[in-house]
Amino acid sequence: MDITGEYRIPLPREAVFAALNDPDVLGRCIPGCEALEQVDEDEYSADVVAKIGPVKARFQATITVSNLNPPESYTLSGEGRGGAAGFASGSADVSLETVDEDTVLRYTASIRPGGKIAQVGSRLMGGTARKLGAEFFSRFVEVVTPAPLSDERGPAGQEE
Amino acid sequence: MAENGIGASVPRTEDHRFLTGTGSYTDDSNLPHQTYAAFVRSTHAHATVALDTSAAAAAPGVVAVLTGTDLAGDQVGSLICGWVVTGKDGEPHKAPPHPALAADTVRHVGDAMAIVVAESARAARDAAELVKVDYTPLPAVVSMRDALAEGAPQIHAEAPGNLCYDWEIGDRAATDEAFGRARHVARLDLVNNRLIPNAMEPRAAIGDYNPATGDYTLRLTSQNPHIHRLVLAAFVQIAPEHKLHVIAPDVGGGFGSKIFIYQEETAVLWAAGKIGRPVKWTADRSESFVADAHGRDHETHVELALDEGGRFLGLRVETRANMGAYLSTFASCVPSYLYGTLLQGQYTTEAIYCEVKAVFTNTTPVDALRGAGRPEATYLIERIVDQAAHDMGIDPAELRRRNFIPADAFPYPTKVALEYDSGNYGLALDRALELADYNGFAARRAESEAKGRLRGIGLSAYIEACGIAPSQVVGSLGAGVGLWESGGIRFNPTGNVLVYTGSHSHGQGHETTFAQLVSDYLGVPFENIEVVHGDTEKTPFGMGTYGSRSLAVGGSALVKAMDKIIAKGRKIAAFSLEASEEDIEFSGGDFKVAGTDRSMNIAEVAFSAYVPHNYPLDELEPGLEETGFYDPANFTFPAGTHVCEVEVDPETGTTEIVHWVAVDDFGNVINPMIVEGQVHGGVAHGVGQALLEGCAYDADGQLVTGSFMDYTMPRADDLPDLTVETTCTPCPHNPLGVKGCGEAGAIAAPAAVMNAITHALGTGAIDMPATPQAVWRALNQ
Numbered sequence: 001m002d003i004t005g006e007y008r009i010p011l012p013r014e015a016v017f018a019a020l021n022d023p024d025v026l027g028r029c030i031p032g033c034e035a036l037e038q039v040d041e042d043e044y045s046a047d048v049v050a051k052i053g054p055v056k057a058r059f060q061a062t063i064t065v066s067n068l069n070p071p072e073s074y075t076l077s078g079e080g081r082g083g084a085a086g087f088a089s090g091s092a093d094v095s096l097e098t099v100d101e102d103t104v105l106r107y108t109a110s111i112r113p114g115g116k117i118a119q120v121g122s123r124l125m126g127g128t129a130r131k132l133g134a135e136f137f138s139r140f141v142e143v144v145t146p147a148p149l150s151d152e153r154g155p156a157g158q159e160e
Numbered sequence: 161m162a163e164n165g166i167g168a169s170v171p172r173t174e175d176h177r178f179l180t181g182t183g184s185y186t187d188d189s190n191l192p193h194q195t196y197a198a199f200v201r202s203t204h205a206h207a208t209v210a211l212d213t214s215a216a217a218a219a220p221g222v223v224a225v226l227t228g229t230d231l232a233g234d235q236v237g238s239l240i241c242g243w244v245v246t247g248k249d250g251e252p253h254k255a256p257p258h259p260a261l262a263a264d265t266v267r268h269v270g271d272a273m274a275i276v277v278a279e280s281a282r283a284a285r286d287a288a289e290l291v292k293v294d295y296t297p298l299p300a301v302v303s304m305r306d307a308l309a310e311g312a313p314q315i316h317a318e319a320p321g322n323l324c325y326d327w328e329i330g331d332r333a334a335t336d337e338a339f340g341r342a343r344h345v346a347r348l349d350l351v352n353n354r355l356i357p358n359a360m361e362p363r364a365a366i367g368d369y370n371p372a373t374g375d376y377t378l379r380l381t382s383q384n385p386h387i388h389r390l391v392l393a394a395f396v397q398i399a400p401e402h403k404l405h406v407i408a409p410d411v412g413g414g415f416g417s418k419i420f421i422y423q424e425e426t427a428v429l430w431a432a433g434k435i436g437r438p439v440k441w442t443a444d445r446s447e448s449f450v451a452d453a454h455g456r457d458h459e460t461h462v463e464l465a466l467d468e469g470g471r472f473l474g475l476r477v478e479t480r481a482n483m484g485a486y487l488s489t490f491a492s493c494v495p496s497y498l499y500g501t502l503l504q505g506q507y508t509t510e511a512i513y514c515e516v517k518a519v520f521t522n523t524t525p526v527d528a529l530r531g532a533g534r535p536e537a538t539y540l541i542e543r544i545v546d547q548a549a550h551d552m553g554i555d556p557a558e559l560r561r562r563n564f565i566p567a568d569a570f571p572y573p574t575k576v577a578l579e580y581d582s583g584n585y586g587l588a589l590d591r592a593l594e595l596a597d598y599n600g601f602a603a604r605r606a607e608s609e610a611k612g613r614l615r616g617i618g619l620s621a622y623i624e625a626c627g628i629a630p631s632q633v634v635g636s637l638g639a640g641v642g643l644w645e646s647g648g649i650r651f652n653p654t655g656n657v658l659v660y661t662g663s664h665s666h667g668q669g670h671e672t673t674f675a676q677l678v679s680d681y682l683g684v685p686f687e688n689i690e691v692v693h694g695d696t697e698k699t700p701f702g703m704g705t706y707g708s709r710s711l712a713v714g715g716s717a718l719v720k721a722m723d724k725i726i727a728k729g730r731k732i733a734a735f736s737l738e739a740s741e742e743d744i745e746f747s748g749g750d751f752k753v754a755g756t757d758r759s760m761n762i763a764e765v766a767f768s769a770y771v772p773h774n775y776p777l778d779e780l781e782p783g784l785e786e787t788g789f790y791d792p793a794n795f796t797f798p799a800g801t802h803v804c805e806v807e808v809d810p811e812t813g814t815t816e817i818v819h820w821v822a823v824d825d826f827g828n829v830i831n832p833m834i835v836e837g838q839v840h841g842g843v844a845h846g847v848g849q850a851l852l853e854g855c856a857y858d859a860d861g862q863l864v865t866g867s868f869m870d871y872t873m874p875r876a877d878d879l880p881d882l883t884v885e886t887t888c889t890p891c892p893h894n895p896l897g898v899k900g901c902g903e904a905g906a907i908a909a910p911a912a913v914m915n916a917i918t919h920a921l922g923t924g925a926i927d928m929p930a931t932p933q934a935v936w937r938a939l940n941q
Contacts, residue, residue, distance in 0.1 A: 053869075084289040086203045112860055115203025115269065119446060119866025122858075 001122070003109045003129050007137040011144055013096050013103045017071035019144045020094075029139040031132050034058070042066065048080065052113075052121040052128045057085030072096055086115020105137070165680035169833035172672045174665070183410040186364040186379050191438040194366070195223050197428055198284035199441070200274040200291045201450065202266035205300035205522040205861020206315070209266055209273060212292040216276055219290055221283030224435050226427070227274045228263030236260060236430055237396040239421055239486070242387075243493040244638040245325050245518075252638075253325040253518065256316035258486040260396070260426035265298075267315055267485035268522050269863055270450025272423045275431050277439055300522040300861035304459060304480040307519045315485060315520045324483050324492065324518035329500035329576050335513035338474030342465035346548035351927040352536045354457035354482065354855040355848075356871055357529055359666075361412025362443035363452060365425035367432030375403050376433060380425050382408035382694075383418045383664050384704020387641070389696050391421045391489070398429050408694040411666035415845070416528040417452045418666065419706050420489035424451065449866045454855060455529025457482035458495065458536050464509075464544045470554050472507050472563045477514040477540065484525035491527040492518065497637050498533025498625070498707075504574035505541040506585040506621050506799055507563040512575040522861040528706065530845055530906040531624070538622040542911035546618070547924050556915070557593055560621050561586060567889075578625060580797050582889040583825060588800040589621060592823040595883050596803040604805075614808040615818075618915025619801060622908040626900035627796035627891070628707030644791035645709070646700040647717035649678065649725050651784035653770035655763025656688040660787075662702010663714035664694050667841075668902055669834040670710060676830050677715055677896070681722050682762055683749020700787050708900030711830065712796050712891065719895045720788025728784060729765045735780055736760055736768055796891045796899040800824035802843070804912035808920045813936030815851060815917060821883045822908065827891040827899035835901045836884045842905020843882060848874035849906070850913035854929040872929075 009016055019025045023044060027036035032049040039045050042065045049058050059080035067075040077091035092109035113125055164170050177183045213225040239258040246252055262271050274291055278284035299313040306312055307322040315322055365380040376399040382388045385406040393401040411418060424441055432439040458481050465474040481495030500514040549556040565572050567584040574580060601617050608615035631642030648660030659678050665671060675689040692698050726746050733751030734741040743754045752759035769784040805819040822839050829835050852872040856865045865871040890897030910928060918924045926938040
């Protein structure tokens with residue numbers, strides 16, 4: 001299954017690229033991430049709780065970064081094992097483009113689900129991936145953006 | 161006709177308990193000290209595996225975690241295929257080992273690897289998730305084309321090229337010659353879609369072991385408890401037959417899927433013996449999708465040769481049939497002897513040749529599903545006949561009529577090894593066309609067109625071989641069992657009757673139909689008759705229910721038993737009435753001395769038989785109980801014509817079935833209401849296949865239609881009111897003259913729907929399921 005997405009991040013491209021390769025930032029931004037560790041220069045391992053349709057499971061993921069071309073693009077590939085819930089493997093090509101003052105991130109991902117996730121969740125994969133992506137980048141912007149002097153959004157924030 | 165006798169639409173006695181929730185299904189049973197099982201199943205289509213069960217074994221409430229290695233260590237035998245098909249090369253089919261728990265290699269998603277037994281179902285499931293499986297994925301083959309390709313990954317070392325068998329039937333040379341004479345050749349490539357059976361009650365099993373006696377008991381969802389016992393005893397070798405008691409209580413639908421001996425019930429029974437406590441397993445719906453044997457899944461190229469008058473000269477068929485990852489219990493005979501032998505259809509086609517490659521893939525095993533081979537045969541015949549009619553500009557009804565085997569040609573030897581016993585195909589067609597107002601179709605089409613809709617009408621003149629089966633015939637074709645049936649009649653001293661049948665009811669209404677038969681035949685009040693089935697310790701050995709066989713074979717066995725009862729009753733009456741046996745007449749439940757008013761009711765005879773105070777014991781044996789075994793002389797051949805009329809919305813591709821006519825020849829009918837219900841269910845099943853149901857795997861062998869979100873079952877609002885009638889040419893070789901009705905609808909319906917749709921669309925380039933998307937694409941591409 002192929003999924004594409006695009007996010008506009010109000011930060012300069014170099015900052016975005018650096019943060020995307022910072023395990024601490026990733027650990028705080030990946031939805032459901034319980035642990036994330038850099039095990040090698042280009043390899044991470046993570047424990048992530050994810051819910052795809054009716055299937056909720058803890059996935060042990062390994063992620064490899066390749067094709068590094070800072071600050072323009074890189075490739076993520078890896079797989080997550082969710083035990084009885086099944087597994088997913090895949091890869092994503094990520095590119096960053098400067099548009100005005102912002103950075104536009106685009107990705108093309110291919111995901112291959114297996115087991116129960118494929119059995120009952122296939123048609124929900126695209127929607128789930130987009131939802132998780134949106135959550136990730138909304139936190140990402142919060143985490144990476146320097147704290148403002150006052151919160152201009154007001155106490156209610158801008159929740160969807 | 162007696163009020164509750166043969167021919168009466170008696171309401172089904174079993175329905176009260178089914179409709180009030182008081183039925184007793186396998187899952188309703190709970191045994192003292194019972195444990196619960198959950199299975200660890202493969203999430204990969206093809207992989208080698210290593211299991212670490214330590215965390216699961218240490219989890220709360222866990223009694224045991226048993227793996228394929230443990231199973232092999234106990235020398236539990238492989239699951240078997242009970243019908244050996246011999247290929248073109250003279251070699252038997254390839255039947256690789258199929259362990260109840262895979263030890264080191266898994267071959268389809270859902271393949272069971274371990275059974276976790278715990279104090280509760282929840283604890284078992286939780287612990288099953290703790291079994292750590294280290295998969296080393298192997299390349300998977302999913303499509304039959306890929307499986308047969310040069311250099312394809314091999315699923316079993318025993319089956320080179322993933323080929324189970326390459327089989328043929330018919331006369332190739334004669335068929336080639338017929339095609340040489342043809343004026344026209346119609347051609348089609350057809351896919352018979354893969355189906356998931358989805359019985360309402362999921363499969364379930366409770367294994368029990370009594371250490372005091374060494375006896376095993378298995379309660380399960382089975383269509384044939386004696387076959388389960390036989391296979392588990394003689395082949396899997398968990399316990400000998402006399403130490404294994406199999407009970408199939410109320411069963412909520414089978415459609416073939418509960419014939420087979422599966423991994424789960426085998427493992428449950430074995431586990432019960434290992435831990436010395438009952439072990440219960442009930443499938444959840446997700447398990448059913450990956451672990452119940454699927455149905456159909458053929459790819460076929462078919463050619464029909466016709467002369468200038470539209471007469472069928474030759475039929476040539478080339479089929480690939482998917483077996484899935486292992487050879488299931490009867491998988492081999494479905495795309496061969498239950499398929500190729502039906503390619504004569506209702507027609508006088510002069511030459512027929514069919515070859516079938518049965519193929520292993522990394523998918524759930526495929527086996528018999530309602531109709532089993534015969535729907536596949538009917539589908540391709542009736543589609544190619546319509547294609548030929550379209551090509552040659554001949555009305556499809558007229559083309560069929562020109563080629564029907566005439567009513568005076570029976571018995572009719574076919575070109576594909578069968579002998580049709582009776583039939584009148586023109587009669588059913590004519591009546592169906594009349595009920596469908598075939599002649600008024602053009603006007604209805606014009607009305608639809610005025611609304612922007614497309615309208616089509618489709619025929620399906622099907623035939624099936626039922627009443628399975630003459631043992632001598634199937635034995636000569638490779639069946640490992642005989643296919644006779646048993647029936648027993650036991651009079652109690654008070655005159656009521658227990659009827660024992662080796663067939664099994666899981667929705668068919670045996671308890672009513674068989675009681676009607678016995679009531680009519682022996683003159684016992686309907687309410688004094690109890691039908692007993694589904695228990696190997698109560699009923700005589702029997703072969704179970706499938707292939708529309710229960711009445712034709714099982715009912716005939718009851719007739720044999722009843723004939724013995726009457727013969728015995730005549731002796732008793734002669735003694736009691738002080739008459740000679742030859743002078744005793746039996747009718748309406750009374751034994752009467754001919755020409756006198758002296759008589760004895762059969763209830764009085766029964767009482768006398770159990771209170772033989774003055775019997776001359778050297779001449780007359782007490783008791784009134786008899787058993788009959790019936791082996792049919794031939795198959796039965798239900799046939800008929802179904803007509804489907806559809807309206808298609810070209811904007812959305814949505815198909816609505818607006819009218820359905822079924823005219824079926826089932827021979828004599830015992831209960832017309834039950835027969836109509838069976839036709840309704842069968843048609844719904846076939847409409848589901850034609851419009852809605854399509855099992856799909858992705859390229860990695862993951863089942864992506866694994867829930868009701870993605871696999872659509874037919875519902876009441878997918879069907880119109882059905883017009884159902886029967887014609888009758890009695891079966892000449894069984895004592896009841898019956899043919900069987902349980903599968904007819906599912907056999908007839910898919911071709912009727914698809915012929916209606918292709919008629920509406922004006923193109924034959926569409927496969928099942930004809931979803932709105934498929935129809936829209938056919939219209940727009």
